[in-house]
Amino acid sequence: MGEISTRTAAEDVGGPTFGLEKFLDPLPLPPVLRPRGGFPVLEVRATTIRERLHGRLPKTVLWAYDGYFPGPTIEVGRGRRLRVAWTNDLVGTMPLVAVRVPQPAPGTPPADSPLNRPGYPRHPDGSPAEGAALIEGVAEIPPWLVTHLHGADANAGSDGWAHNAVLPGHSQLAEYPNRQPAAGLWYHDHAMAVTRWNVHAGLFGSYWIREEAERALGLPGGEREIPLVICDRNLDTDLDGNLTGRLLFKVGAVGDALVPFSGPLTLVNGRIWPHLEVEPEAYRFRVVNTSNSRFYRLALVDADGDSENALVHQIGTDAGLLPRPAPLPADGLVLAPAERADLVVDFGAHRVRGRSLRLTNTAADAPPEPDVLEFRVQDRAGSGGFRLPRALPSEPVRFAHLPGEHDQVWVALVPPGTAGMAHPRLWELRELDPGEVPPLPEEGVVQVTDPRTARTRTFHRVAELFDDTVSVFIEHGGLVEWNFISFGGPAHPMHIHLVRFQVLARRAFAPDFDLGTGGTRSPAAGFTEVPLEPFELGPKDTAVVHGGEWVSVLGRFGESTGQFMYHCHILDHEDEGMMRPFVVHPEEVARFHPHRGGHGPGSYRGAP
Structure with missing residues (x-):
């Protein structure tokens, strides 16, 4: 067996492949875990491993579920309850180097961007140079983990609450009823403030729910059903310009903001x-x-x-x-x-x-x-026997006639620079009654001329950061329309935990938003309906909201209860504050629950 090279010629590092041969390695397939028995229990252990990301690279230190990057594919049947002990057996601290470099000027071609090259500028002694700087504290982060099964309908105690992370030697116990239709979910770390780095270090994997209606379709299976778990990474270099295999979390900096x-x-x-x-x-x-x-x-x-x-x-x-x-x-x-x-x-x-x-x-x-x-x-004749089904046993969240009495949640996505804040922000909104004066009229007020009624609606910000008071309360079984309105800035893939939803509408508009005061100068209006893509007609749990868009999604909160999260799934945005909690509780309990502000039938009781 030939020796694997662990060096990359420095003169090749500047090219688009950085001296690495494309398509050298066969695609690895994560192992499959199929829990057996009436009420199976799994233990999935997060461990520290060393793995080659390419056949011509040195090994990379990773954090991985059950010793695989990505983690094993967990496969379960619909309605088959599963308990998982997510055990933290990691050692060491965060296995990556985190660096900030000056953000390239707008319009810089991707090939010319320093963010699209390995390594970072260094002095001969190895310290950062030319405006680069280590992001303080990342190298000392201990293995503090909590696993979220993304897309799962599970009670809040099993959802992976961001503050409920555990240190090495401890386990997070979760129970997944798997009541929902066949789907490809995925699991990943969700620890408060460090999700971006924990996931970057390798903590994610696939989770498939099966059912008979899916099997009856005769879709390709066995060796011809394959996970493609895609991600992007950067790698560090030594002083000679050779790739070291070490994960490099290199981001651009604009003032205090990290891109x-x-x-x-x-x-x-x-x-x-x-x-x-x-x-x-x-x-x-x-x-x-x-x-x-x-x-x-x-x-x-x-x-x-x-x-x-x-x-x-x-x-x-x-x-x-x-x-x-x-x-x-x-x-x-x-x-x-x-x-x-x-x-x-x-x-x-x-x-x-x-x-x-x-x-x-x-x-x-x-x-x-x-x-x-x-x-x-392969150059041979195939069987030619496969026929794609014309219809699929989909169970989307469809409503031929949207009932008038349904709950609504309003969320503003505001651009970087709003009221002096470096990063984009997520504002929960409360609609003001006609003539009502907001508590802080100078900021946090947005107006929208609703094209469905031609009525101008005025909203005031009631919450922004994760640890602000909970303001969204949803009755168990309730039908809820979530309205995400972006007043500019980057696109945000908005994920709501717990619920399968249907995208109702996507509307484009030209925002008239005042960054200084943090509010609209004139009501958002002139909305243009954007046709939905075919894939948006199916059940979703993540919807992209572009700058200058209002996206409405509808879901029924009919099974699990407790306190959950919703957030932008750009992990850096999530960690920097674009995440908020919400509560699902029984109607009989809701009427006795005293709280201020928020959404949902009866949620304004007790508000001033």
């Missing part, structure tokens, strides 16, 4: 630019974007760069199957952080046999090397 992490290296199932040999048959790929902040626009192309998207159909999204298969958009499928896509790719077409195809990122801000994964189609 969310995005890296130049794309990993699938823990390998940089791997390849997969496939038969000329149909395959099912369960795709999840676990990146901190990077959006992908995924497209299938041949060796000449010509589109082969016609081979791909999407059959499911975050929380389950679509009503019917949807073709891949001509310019590719956009996946925001935390979003999932259930794809069927038919490699049986005669024109692709014996050829290589590439899954690539066609987004405008893709890294200098945009390729993600290579498929090597």
Whole structure:
């Protein structure tokens, strides 16, 4: 067996592949855990491991579930209750170097951005140079973990509350009823203020719920059903410019604000630019974007760069199957952080046999090397027996006639710089009665001219940071419309814990927002309906809200209860304050619960 090189020539580090050969390594497949028995119990241990992210790299220190990066795929049947002991057996402190460098000027091409290169400027003694600086305190962070099963309908005690993290030697006990329809969920760390680094260190994995209606479809399975867990990373270099394999969390700095992490290296199932040999048959790929902040626009192309998207159909999204298969958009499928896509790719077409195809990122801000994964189609005849179902047993959150009496939650997403705050913010809003004066009229007041009624509605901020008073209270079984209105700034993938929701509407507008005072100069108006993409017609748990958009989603909170969270799933935004709690409790209890402000029937009782 040949010796694996652990050095990369310094003169090659500046190129788009940094001296690493693309498609060198076969795609790894995480092990599958299928709990057995009437009421199974699993122990999943977080451990410190050393793993090669590429066959020509030194080993990287990672934090990983059960010793795998990503963690094992947990597979359960619908309605089969499962208990998991998430045990913290980690050693050492945070296994990455966190550095801030000056943010590139607007319009800098991705290939020229220092954020899209390994390493960071150093003096001969190894200290940061040219405006770079270590982010203080990150290297000393201990292993403090709490696991969230993203997309799960589980009671709050099992949801992975951000403050309920545990240190090494302790376990977090969780129970998952798995009542919901078949879907591809995922699990990841959710510890308060350090989620971005814990996930970056390797703490995530897939979780699939199965059911008979799904099995009856005859979809590709066994060796032809494959997880594609995608993320981006950066790596450090030594003083000679050689890649060391050490994780580098390098971000841009604008004053006191840190721009969310995005890296130049794309990993699938823990390998940089791997390849997969496939038969000329149909395959099912369960795709999840676990990146901190990077959006992908995924497209299938041949060796000449010509589109082969016609081979791909999407059959499911975050929380389950679509009503019917949807073709891949001509310019590719956009996946925001935390979003999932259930794809069927038919490699049986005669024109692709014996050829290589590439899954690539066609987004405008893709890294200098945009390729993600290579498929090597075997040169032989396939069975040709697969037929894509015309309809799927989807269970979306659909309502032919939206009832007039339903709860509403209003959330403003405000841009960086609002009222002097460096980072974007999430404001919970309370609608004021006509003639009511807000407690702080000089700031935190936004107005919206609702196109459904032509009525101007006035809202006041009632909460902003995670530890502000809880203001959203939802009655168990309640139907709730969440309204996310962005008054500018970056796109935010908004995730609501616990609930499967349906995207109702996406409306674009031109914000007239005053950063200085923190409020609208004139009511948000002139809304234009944005057609929903086919994948938005299925059940979701994460919805992207772009700057200058109002996105409404609808969900029924009909099973679990307790205190949960919702947040932007750009992990840096989440850790920097874009996360808030909400409570789901029985109506019979709600009428006796004294609290101030908020949302939901009776939630204003006792308010001044």
